[in-house]
Amino acid sequence: MSQTESEVSSWDRQDATVGATSADVLYNKCLALAHNLWWTWHPEVINLFRDLDPIRWRQLDHNPIALLREFTPERLVSRASEMVLFSRINHAFRRLKEYMSTVPTWSATHTGVLGARPVAYFSAEFGIHESIPIYSGGLGVLSGDHIKSASGLGVPLVAIGLFYDQGYFKQHLDASGYQREEYLDTKVGNLPMRQAVSADGEPLTVSITTRVGTLLAKVWLMQVGRVKLYLLDCDVDGNTPQDRELTARLYGGDERTRIRQELVLGVGGVRALRALGITPGVYHLNEGHSAFATLEVIRQRMEDDGLPFDEALRETAHHTVFTTHTPVPAGHDRFHSALIEEHLGPLRDGLRISQDQLMGLGRVEPQNGSEPFCMTVLALKLSRRANAVSALHGQVSRRMWAHLWPWRVEEEIPIGHITNGVHTPSWLAWQMMQLYDRHFPPGWFEHMGESEAWQHTYDIDPGELWETHNTLKSLLLSFVRRRVSRQCRRRGESDEAVEAARNVLDQDALTIGFARRFATYKRADLIFRDLERLAKLLNDPDRPMQLVFAGKAHPQDEPGKNLIRRIAHLQSDPRFYNRLVFVEDYDINVCRHLVQGVDVWLNNPRRPLEASGTSGQKVVLNGGLNLSVLDGWWAEAYDGRNGFAIGRGASHVSDDITDARDAAGLYETLEEQVIPTFYDRDVDGLPRRWVQMMMNSITSLAWRFSAHRMVMDYTLASYLPAAGGLSCDMSIK
Ligand SMILES: *Cc1c(COP(=O)(O)O)cnc(C)c1O
Numbered sequence: 001m002s003q004t005e006s007e008v009s010s011w012d013r014q015d016a017t018v019g020a021t022s023a024d025v026l027y028n029k030c031l032a033l034a035h036n037l038w039w040t041w042h043p044e045v046i047n048l049f050r051d052l053d054p055i056r057w058r059q060l061d062h063n064p065i066a067l068l069r070e071f072t073p074e075r076l077v078s079r080a081s082e083m084v085l086f087s088r089i090n091h092a093f094r095r096l097k098e099y100m101s102t103v104p105t106w107s108a109t110h111t112g113v114l115g116a117r118p119v120a121y122f123s124a125e126f127g128i129h130e131s132i133p134i135y136s137g138g139l140g141v142l143s144g145d146h147i148k149s150a151s152g153l154g155v156p157l158v159a160i161g162l163f164y165d166q167g168y169f170k171q172h173l174d175a176s177g178y179q180r181e182e183y184l185d186t187k188v189g190n191l192p193m194r195q196a197v198s199a200d201g202e203p204l205t206v207s208i209t210t211r212v213g214t215l216l217a218k219v220w221l222m223q224v225g226r227v228k229l230y231l232l233d234c235d236v237d238g239n240t241p242q243d244r245e246l247t248a249r250l251y252g253g254d255e256r257t258r259i260r261q262e263l264v265l266g267v268g269g270v271r272a273l274r275a276l277g278i279t280p281g282v283y284h285l286n287e288g289h290s291a292f293a294t295l296e297v298i299r300q301r302m303e304d305d306g307l308p309f310d311e312a313l314r315e316t317a318h319h320t321v322f323t324t325h326t327p328v329p330a331g332h333d334r335f336h337s338a339l340i341e342e343h344l345g346p347l348r349d350g351l352r353i354s355q356d357q358l359m360g361l362g363r364v365e366p367q368n369g370s371e372p373f374c375m376t377v378l379a380l381k382l383s384r385r386a387n388a389v390s391a392l393h394g395q396v397s398r399r400m401w402a403h404l405w406p407w408r409v410e411e412e413i414p415i416g417h418i419t420n421g422v423h424t425p426s427w428l429a430w431q432m433m434q435l436y437d438r439h440f441p442p443g444w445f446e447h448m449g450e451s452e453a454w455q456h457t458y459d460i461d462p463g464e465l466w467e468t469h470n471t472l473k474s475l476l477l478s479f480v481r482r483r484v485s486r487q488c489r490r491r492g493e494s495d496e497a498v499e500a501a502r503n504v505l506d507q508d509a510l511t512i513g514f515a516r517r518f519a520t521y522k523r524a525d526l527i528f529r530d531l532e533r534l535a536k537l538l539n540d541p542d543r544p545m546q547l548v549f550a551g552k553a554h555p556q557d558e559p560g561k562n563l564i565r566r567i568a569h570l571q572s573d574p575r576f577y578n579r580l581v582f583v584e585d586y587d588i589n590v591c592r593h594l595v596q597g598v599d600v601w602l603n604n605p606r607r608p609l610e611a612s613g614t615s616g617q618k619v620v621l622n623g624g625l626n627l628s629v630l631d632g633w634w635a636e637a638y639d640g641r642n643g644f645a646i647g648r649g650a651s652h653v654s655d656d657i658t659d660a661r662d663a664a665g666l667y668e669t670l671e672e673q674v675i676p677t678f679y680d681r682d683v684d685g686l687p688r689r690w691v692q693m694m695m696n697s698i699t700s701l702a703w704r705f706s707a708h709r710m711v712m713d714y715t716l717a718s719y720l721p722a723a724g725g726l727s728c729d730m731s732i733k
Contacts (some may be wrong), residue, residue, distance in 0.1 A: 023073035027336045029093040034064035035192045038096055040129040041148060041425035043433070045092045051083050052076070055324035062589065063131035066190040067574045095420035100226065105154025106446075111715055113723045117281025121147065122269055122290035124261070125250060128224060130589040131185060133167030134231070137517050137552075139325060141588065142231035142389075142614060143286055144224075145423035146714075149449075149707035151225030152425075156716055158278060160290070162261060163193075163220050163231035170550045171585045175491050177568030179561045181551055183249060196221040196230055205236060206271040208263055211345040215243055217264050219272045230276070232268045240523065251554070252547045259335050262375065263343050266292030274300065279594045281723035283320045284714070285383065288333055288375035288448050292344070293664045294320055294382040295361075299350045309351055313382070321718040322383035324376060324415070327396045334372040335362075364404055379406060380415075384722055388417040389612040392635045396608050418717065419633055420612040421710035424448045424702070427618040429596040435460060435468050449708025455641065462691040463684070469599075469623045469694070470507075476597025477505050480548060482588075483583050504578055509544040510678045512627070513598035513619075515586055518553035518560035521609040525563055527602070529568065529663040535575035537670060543679045545670075548580045550586040591615060596622045600644075600674060603628035604662060607651045617705040623694045625676060629662060633705060642697040644669050 020028070030049075039045040049064040050057045052071070060066040071079070080086055107114075123143035126362055127135030135141060143161070150157040165188065169181035182647050196219040198204045203218045216239050217232040235245040246260055247566060270293045285291055294316050301312035340362070341348075341355055348358045349732055360366030361381055362373030380401060384713035388394040394417030405413055425433075426444070436444070439460050444453035485501035505511070516522050527534060527547070538545050549567055553560030570576050583590055595601065603616055603626065610632035617633065619626060625642075628634040630649035638645050647665040652658045677689050705711060 020430055021073070023077045026086070026089060027068070027073035027076050028070070029089055030068055030076065031065070033089075033092055033096060034068060035223065036096060036100075037128055037192060037222065038099060038151075039064065039092075041423065042092070042095075043430040044088070047430075048085060048088050048092060051085060052079055061131045063190055064130070065192060066131075066187070069190070070397055083142050089446060101674040102154070102226075105152075106712070107154035107156070107715075110712075111155055111720065114156040114715075117279055117723060118158055118721075119150075119284055119719050120269075120273055120278070120280035121150075121157055121159045121163055121284045121286060122265065122293055123159070123286040124265060124289040126159065126229060127588055128222075128229075130587050132222075133587075134161065134193060134250070135165050136168040137570065137586075137621075138614060139287060139439060141591075142420055145421070145426065145614075145707040146286070146711060147224050147227045148426060149421075149711040150424040151227045151716075153708060153711055154226065155711060155719070157227055158273070158280070159189060159224070159229040160265070160272065161229065161231050162247050162265055162508050163233040164247055164250050165233070165235060168250045169552070169555065172490065173487070173564065173568050173582070173584055177565040179564050191222075193220040193222045193231070195219065195690065196272070196276060198275040204272060204275050206232070206268045206275065207269070209346045210263070210269050210343045212244065212342055213240070215239065215246070215260065215264060215268075216395055217247075217268050217272075219276075230269070230272055232264050232272065234264060255335065255339065258333065259339055259343055262289050262333070263292055266290045266294075267296040267347065269293055270296040270300070281319065283316075284718070285320065285322045285379050287323065287325050288379045291322075291375045291379040291382065294378065295344065295347055295351065299347060302351065309353055317382050321714075321722050322379040322386040323418075324379070324386060324388055324397055325596045326376070327393055327400070327609055327611050329400065333375040335375075336372050337369075340373050348563050376401075377404065385718060386415045387718070388415055390419045390633050390636060391417050392608055392632065393417060393611040397449040418710060418713045418715075419636065419705065419706045420614050420617075421449075421707040422614050422617045422621075423707040424621060427592065427595060428621045429472050431468050431471055432622050435464065449703055449706045449710075449712055451699075451703045454699050454703050457695050457702075460695070462688060462695075463686055463719070465623060465694060466686055466691050473511065473597045473599070476511075476548075476593050477507060479593045479597075480505060480581055480583055484488075484581050487584055503582055505546050505548075509546045509579075510675060511546050511548065511598050512600045512602050513548045513624075514602045515548075515550035515583075515591060515594050516603075516613075516615065518551045519557065520559050520563065521596060521606045523604050523606060523659065523662075524549065524551065525566055525668060526604045526659065526663050528566070529659070530667065531570075531573075532574065533667055537667075537675070538576065538579040540675075543675050544579070545675065547716065548581055548583065548598065550583040550590050550594065552586055590622075591618070595619045596623065598624045600625050600627050603631075603634065604646060604666060605629060605631050606658060606662075607631040607649065614705075617701070620697050620701045620705065623698065625674075625690075625693055625697055627666075627669065637701055637705065639696075639700060641693065642700045643693065644673055696728045 033039050033045055056067055063234040079115055125135040125140030126143045127140035128144040147159045158560040165186050166183040169183050172180045174180050195203045206217050208215045216236050217234050220231040220233060235244045282294060297316045298312045301307050301315055332396045337359055359373055362378045363371040364377055365371060388397040397415045402410055402413055440453045440456045447453055481502050481504055484504055487496050488498045488501045518524055553564055568582050571580050601616050601619040601624050603613060607629055608631055613632040616626045627644040629646045646669055647662050678687055680689055682688050
């Protein structure tokens with residue numbers, strides 16, 4: 001990145017442009033907007049970038065920096081006058097400046113002690129926007145939403161992650177419906193980041209010595225509203241060619257790649273914070289990937305304060321909180337002793353403990369020589385408090401880890417729960433926000449994590465709510481048609497097929513969305529268990545239904561890829577023609593379109609394997625209804641009048657029987673509840689009972705399952721006790 005760019009990327013250095021032409025000033029304001037990811041949740045700024053060149057905007061994956069590179073300041077001015085953009089640019093720039101100049105926030109009155117010593121939030125992925133491909137799915141989007149809400153609430157927090165220059169793969173289906181993966185190099189210069197500088201003003205590089213050499217990582221800084229996100233990147237001079245690629249891809253490669261990535265994230269992350277002059281009061285490990293961080297914190301305490309290992313460990317645990325996301329034992333990272341010694345040996349020397357002692361920290365039974373080192377066990381042992389991500393997942397996690405505390409009864413296992421939520425402004429459609437703005441009290445947006453404002457949903461005219469939903473549905477259909485016809489063209493299908501794809505689906509049919517990772521436990525094919533019964537529902541002449549699918553399978557997950565192929569094939573089955581589509585390359589952009597436009601969001605994992613799930617929460621904000629197994633967040637959200645349940649929350653010991661039962665439950669709910677309610681219209685064609693359910697869903701769920709509520713819970717129940725060192729823990733709900 002050039003010097004001028006990094007200067008304008010810091011909005012508060014705008015005065016440095018005194019003497020520049022007015023075209024330069026305008027251009028720099030746009031660049032400053034593009035360099036703070038605050039823009040990603042402000043529709044008026046997004047629209048501003050789009051209006052500069054709508055076609056290129058789409059082609060460039062909604063990346064404003066890439067777009068601005070195609071403009072000279074002079075061309076920007078002429079485009080701005082054509083489109084009357086001057087006042088919009090100035091207004092947006094002023095709002096960003098105000099936002100950054102610490103106006104009173106929730107945090108100002110709630111988080112005193114964190115001011116001096118912020119929360120350090122570690123996560124292996126961050127899903128902030130589709131143009132920044134450093135996430136793969138749910139975990140990343142959750143981290144992104146967490147830091148956006150921390151920004152909104154003003155919670156003092158810095159985030160640490162990895163920079164993957166190829167990120168996660170782009171998905172295409174070949175002519176046989178089989179998933180193909182493509183990795184693209186991200187142009188670093190097109191991303192809103194610059195190299196972080198250390199406390200003494202030098203570009204920052206951290207190093208980690210292993211038994212087999214030293215790993216280096218440089219550190220990027222991204223500004224996400226008020227939150228700074230630091231990303232470590234191993235593509236630096238001084239690393240071996242192999243190590244330069246260590247952080248190229250998310251979850252690529254073998255065990256060795258994984259432990260090295262996790263070493264960089266955890267140990268490298270803590271070293272980067274120190275070099276930046278940041279002393280965290282709380283370490284939040286979002287999932288076990290970053291748990292090595294605790295070992296480096298212990299080492300620093302021993303070195304700085306002369307503490308013996310045991311005492312430094314207790315102190316570290318005192319300031320550490322851990323969120324677990326995985327309800328199956330196999331989903332947790334485990335490493336063998338030799339790999340641990342190879343990578344953590346030198347750090348262990350600094351801790352003055354034996355290899356056995358170190359291994360013991362990652363084992364359920366410390367003395368069991370055959371037990372590998374588990375990152376989750378390390379995180380559980382080295383945190384004061386752990387939490388799962390929904391009430392049900394809390395129960396499952398306590399049971400799963402009960403053997404770590406064999407002297408305690410299950411309810412006393414120190415794993416609580418804080419249910420996940422979504423960042424409302426990032427997922428709420430602009431049209432829906434306008435509607436809320438007209439009916440909610442002024443300033444409601446500052447209180448989106450509280451229930452009061454949302455009660456005004458009932459003041460909205462049902463016809464108006466329905467109409468707004470249908471506008472969003474038609475935008476979804478245009479998006480799907482554009483994508484599906486492009487997919488046909490890429491696969492070399494006939495002109496007729498491409499043309500037919502441009503008209504696929506029906507605006508008035510009940511539209512069901514299903515989009516998620518194609519892991520087998522999510523059972524994407526559950527609805528296809530009885531093809532005849534489904535075909536009848538889809539093709540009912542008076543009450544038709546249609547299905548939109550999307551989702552990626554992990555590159556090594558053959559069963560997941562087979563599921564995708566099966567659904568791709570069914571698209572051309574005459575019984576499903578025009579009633580079933582698969583949209584390729586699921587990402588934040590595809591997700592946003594889907595959750596904003598569907599009538600119903602289908603979720604049918606095998607209970608209790610879905611820790612929380614968040615996509616259904618995004619649907620709520622936009623007036624869609626959930627149809628879901630009582631798992632994850634839905635198990636505590638469903639109240640009988642705010643959506644639909646599949647089954648009664650039971651599961652059989654045999655998966656086959658569970659699946660058969662759940663499929664029957666799904667068809668029943670569709671036939672007896674969903675379809676009749678949707679098509680029950682009054683004289684004006686308005687589905688009154690349906691709209692009532694939309695309102696019930698919004699009022700009862702939008703605030704509870706918002707990331708603002710989630711971050712407030714973390715702050716009050718986890719961060720403050722950990723930072724203040726209060727002796728009595730506030731227990732997590
Ligand atoms: C929200 C989101 C997810 C998480 O949704 P689930 O309900 O957990 O499936 C995954 N991927 C993307 C791209 C998302 O936006």
